Amino acid sequence: MSIEKILASAPVVPVVVIDNLEDAAPLAQALYNGGLKALEITLRTPIAIEAVKLMKAAVPEAYVGTGTVVDKASFDASVAAGADFMVSPGVNDELVALAKTTDIPFLPGAATPSEVMQLASQGFKYLKFFPAEAAGGTAMLKSIAGPLPDVTFCPTGGITLATAPNYLALNNVICVGGTWMLDKQLIENKDWQAIESLARQACEVNRSQK
Known part of the structure; x- marks a missing residue:
């Protein structure tokens, strides 16, 4: 399985924080039923x-991956859990070395041209652009596309249903990461039908400008 195939499975990758274990399975089902095939579960909670x-x-059938992979402990835990892919908010030498020890697709994060160049030189052609809005948004990605046309991004951080099409219209963006379909109140109320509807809305986000 390639990171390209996983990221291309839907225009949006939901970035999920699980606070209650009983929500995990029905939430995954709702997101998948809504058309979101790749789910990034952040390692921010003990569960x-x-x-x-x-x-x-x-x-x-879904691609269930881990996010907030920042060190050997979180990397090894992801491997042990059978993660289909791993995502890091940034990068360091340890993670790059670890990524080369497994066949599990790894999506490292970058926010500057220097970081993008460093990762590209290590063979990473798909990167997480994070934190997208704070790091310059679509303007930054347009600027990076000129000198570094062979790198493709999954921007994440501050993106909404309204702004997602602006990112997806860029030739160097394969998908975006987002949380807007993960309404905390709906999850607390276990309104999985509403979550599925939000997922479907995200899955149908306009790509027509590309």
Whole structure:
């Protein structure tokens, strides 16, 4: 499985924080039913790794990956959980070395041309652009496209349903990461039908400008 295929599976990758383990399986099902095939589960809660296992079991057709992979501990935990892919908010030498020890697709994060160049030189052609809005948004990505045309991005951070089409219209963007379809109140109320509707809305976000 390539990171390209995973990222191309839908225009939006939901960035999921699991606070209650019982929500993991139905939430994964709702997002997948809405058309979002790749789910990034952030390792920000103690139950995140267990949630990954439950989501993979509940929706085996989905790509269930881990986010906030920042060190060897989170990397090894992701591998042990059977993550389909891993995402890092940034990069360091340790993560680059670890990524080369496994076949699990790895999406490292970059926010500057120097970081993009460093990762491209290591063979990474697909990168997470984070934090997207704070790091310059679409203007930054347009600027990077000129000197570094062979790198493709999944921008994440501050993107909304309204701004997602602006990113997806760029030739160097394959998809975006977002949280707007993960309404906390809806999840708390276990309104999975509403979550599915938001996922479907995200899946149908306008790409026609590209």
